[in-house]
Amino acid sequence: MQDGEAATQNRADLLDLNDLRIFTYVAVLYSFSAAADELGIHKSSVSRSIMRLETLMGTPLLNRTTRKVKLTRAGNVLKDRGVEIMKRIGETIGYVGELRLAPQGELTICMAADAGLEEQVQQSVLPRFLERYEGVSVVLRSTAQKAELRSENVDIAISSGPTHPPGSSRFVVLARWLCASPAYVARRGIVQNLDDLSMHEIIATNDRETHFAPGLGNLFELEIFKDLRPRLNIDNLAGARHLCVQGVGIACLPEHMCRAQVRQGELVRLLPDLDIRPLDLNVFYPSKRSAAPAVRAFTELLRASLSSAAASPALDTQASLNIDAADMPGDTSTVS
Known part of the structure; x- marks a missing residue:
């Protein structure tokens, strides 16, 4: 190692990271007092840190005036490097801390x-x-x-x-799906459009302020459903899904609550192209x-x-119906 490199290494070994941290606060805030307030230390401690750092660097870093601090050329260089160094140290400490501190x-x-x-x-x-x-x-x-x-x-x-x-x-x-059981569809007929819903049994959750709770009722915020009332109100989504599987009526359910039932054939998805506001x-x-x-x-x-x-991949709605056309009431010729 050459003499110049050795001297630089010696200065690096002597560098107090806390002095560098204090300097970056002064350099960013352009004030000894503001840096002291931000760090919760005395202004005299800030001054001593800057003096030690300037002595170590062998050059002035700040030009002090009565009102504010102005950085020298060397101070500007150290400011940019110091901010980056402090950021990396913080990230490293946080990362190591997360490795050490397991959830408990x-x-x-x-x-x-x-x-x-x-x-x-x-x-x-x-x-x-x-x-x-x-x-x-x-x-x-x-x-x-x-x-x-x-x-x-x-x-x-x-x-x-x-x-x-x-x-x-x-x-x-989360997306929401309009669902019914195969038995219900076989008994009451498939829902081919929005107008058909007025002729079907609707399951909704009860809500004190409206006829439909936020979890199930957003489908019925559409103007076309302003006069529609449910056949059944229930106070929880799992209960609504259970009744839907039992063939009691049609329910609007969050996708994560009904996807498995649709895949297994316990429920069928109705009007898949209907734009139902998702559940936030x-x-x-x-x-x-x-x-x-x-x-x-x-x-x-x-x-x-x-x-x-x-x-997960979308389901083939019509394939999931699995209902014999002979069991369908009324004219089913329009069903694809």
Whole structure:
């Protein structure tokens, strides 16, 4: 190693990263006082750090005036390099910390009842999560009360609806399908257009403010359905799906709740080209622990599970009907 290289290496070995950090704050804020306030230290500590750094570098980094700080040429160079170095150090510390800090502790999850997530979470997401993260215990709740979703002891709250509650963000968007059982279609006839729905039994969830809850009723926001009333109201999506499978009537269900039943032939999808507004799921973190490893891990696992279901290949609707035309009431010649 040559003498110049050795001297440079010696200075690098003597560099105090905290002095470099303090310098970058001064250089970005152009003020000793502002840097001291931002870092929560005394202004004298800032001055000493800058002096040590200038002595180590062998050149002035700042020109001090009574009102503000001006960077020298060397100071400008060090500012750019220092900001990048601090950013990389922060990223490295965060990455290593994530490797070391596995999800652990208690995790409280609260889901809006009209989101229709209970089955997906209980049968798919939660078993995988608990198996993968042995240090986490889970409290899982479903509620129809908006206030409960905002309780401060809730780590992850998931709501549904077209509007985002304050502080929340859109989590995932799910398609909705209009479904009936093969037995119902055989008994009452296939739905060939929107007008046909007025002659069918409609299953919806109950809602205090409207005839249809957000989870099922957006189909009926269309003007053509302004006078349509359901034959049956029920207060949960799983119950609506069960009754639909039993042949009671037609229901509008989130895709993740009915895709398997359609594939297995328990339900058939009606009017697949009908433009039904999708179901928006929103997520927020009342306990302010959104950065906790357990919170991030569960949120991403649920998102991946729902996205995977939505991304699976579309089903052949007519093939899934599997109904003998002779069993269909009325004229079926127009059915493709």
